[in-house]
Amino acid sequence: MNSKWICIVYSVLVLSSSLYFGASVSPIWLAVATACYAAAHAFDKLLPARLPIQLALLVAVHWLSGTAWCIPLYLLQMCSLFYAIPSFRTALQINMLLTLAGIAVAFANRAASFETEVTAAYSIVSCFLFACLYRKVYSDIEHQKQQLTNEKKHLSTHDALTGLYNFQEFHKQMEKLVGSGEPVILVLMDCKDLKSLNTTNGFQGVNKILKQVAQLLRIIFPEAELICRYGGDEFAIVLKTDDVDHSIHSVTQQMAVEFPKLTGIEINFGIASYPSDGMAKDDLILVAEHNLYMMKRDSWLKREEHMLRSEKLRVVGELASGMAHEIRNPLTTVKGFLQLSKAGHYNIEPWYDLIMDEINRMSMLTAEFLQFSRPHVTQFKIQSIQKCVYRVLSLLDSETTRLGHHVQFDHEEEPVLMLMDHDKMLQLLLNLVKNAFEAMPEEGRVHIRLYTLEKQAVIEITDNGKGIPESDLEKVFIPFYTTKDSGTGLGLSICHKIVQDHEGTIEVESFVNKGTKFTIMLPTVGTKQPEAAVTASGTKISV
Secondary structure (H helix, E strand, C coil): CCHHHHHHHHHHHHHHHHHHHCCCCCHHHHHHHHHHHHHHHHCHHHCCCHHHHHHHHHHHHHHHHCCHHHHHHHHHHHHHHHHHCCCHHHHHHHHHHHHHHHHHHHHHCCCCCHHHHHHHHHHHHHHHHHHHHHHHHHHHHHHHHHHHHHHHHHHHHECCCCCCECHHHHHHHHHHHHHCCCCEEEEEEEECCCHHHHHHHHHHHHHHHHHHHHHHHHHHCCCCCEEEEEECCEEEEEEECCCHHHHHHHHHHHHHHHHHHHHCCCEEEEEEEECCCCCCHHHHHHHHHHHHHHHHHHHHHHHHHHHHHHHHHHHHHHHHHHHHHHHHHHHHHHHHHHHHHHHCCCCCHHHHHHHHHHHHHHHHHHHHHHHHHCCEEEEEEEEEHHHHHHHHHHHCHHHHHHHCCEEEEECCCCCCEEEECHHHHHHHHHHHHHHHHHHCCCCCEEEEEEEECCCEEEEEEEECCCCCCHHHHCCCCCCCCCCCCCCCCCHHHHHHHHHHHCCCEEEEEEECCCEEEEEEEEECCECCCCHHHHCCEEEEEEC
16 A cells, blocks of 8 residues: 555544544535545646645645644655655755644644644654654665665676676677767787686786776776676777777787786787678677687797797707717716826827727717707608518527527517508617617516507517616606616617607506516508508608
8 A cells, every 4th residue: 555545544534533523613624625635645646736735635634624633644745745856955845834834723723722732733843853754764775775776787787806898788888889880999808828827826816917907908998988808808898980990000009019018918809890890790799709819829829839949949958968968978088098198108008999989989879869860761661560570589589599588479460561661660679679688687588569459550568677667767768868887878769759750659667676568559551461552652751
């Protein structure tokens, strides 16, 4: 039930009480005034000046009724005035006049005693004060309601972290800007490596950076029609322009130079202009996202190129350092023997063999290093791996007998064919089997197993030697790394390179005092050799 129906009900109660107690001097006019007052509330929307009519009728009903039962009507009417009239001063003035009119009627009623009149006046003044209090409470509630409405609207259209427009509002505003037909520029930007900072700075540190980016965008583009957080670490800026080419050049300069200089954050960005790049919002966004992707791609390629160049320089430095270390040792020996020969009047005969051994060692070292590092041509032909393994066993037959080792070779009956360089494959297998011989005590066992697995030839070379410590397994393929008293440390590195040249993989598994197993996986060309494959060959230059 709203206030107007409460006023109607109370007016009927005032009429009834006045007639029942005989307080009215003119019951007929009281009934007419009450009916008019109730109609003024029931049909208030049809009256052109309802408030003055309602107030006048209220005073008339009060005067004709001769009772204090009208006090609630004064309170309801005053509260309604504060609610209906936006201006507080105007509503206050009207309510003061209504209060004075009510006090005047209370004192003009001759039938009432002085005490009754004072009580009625006191009640009317209290109604006025309560109405003012109602206005204050109502105003506070409306203010809080408006704040909540504004906050809700802001949260629905703005990003909570940066205070910029969010993704949904961006599309709405962008639709309006494009619909206006004025030339605009859309810029989509993405902050590089910002996600990776979560691990170092934490999400709070990254959030702080995003806030700074948003503030800086407002400073750099104060004339922007629209700045929004497009998503994550991406932002969008929309600018109106009369000269599209000049604006694009200016924006590119600010994004590529000024923004990174001020923030220390590298960015990628894509630009699209209306109407040259599209007549619809989605077309502009598509062009800008494509340009952003292309810039990201170029940036990624440059970074990969830089990392590859740095890695090459690092490897060259390690190789040079290792080579210098390995050559310095025999040079120091030769230098010492020459100094001794000088002291002995250049008689080098006692040290001749030692000097020649060191010189031969340097020659072998430089030969292996050149073989490892320089580009070389490999001749690929389709051949059987079994024949290659049998060739290795025949070459090592005398050494196997001399050392007392036993070599076992297990393979499939069908020939396993692959495109390979026969000499390089021999070198690979010889190096691995010789390493197995050196790692084993007398009467050791070497097991070579060959089988196919998903179009891959798998060669396993297992020994029962002393094994390799777990801490050294990751280093066995590093150039110049060796645990032998005599050796260059390039043997397994060369093996690794040969396997890579054949587009295969090599793995090592070892247990101390139990043995080591090398597993080589190489691509095959089938188990049966076609006639056309007999002459198939190719040349490949490996670096």
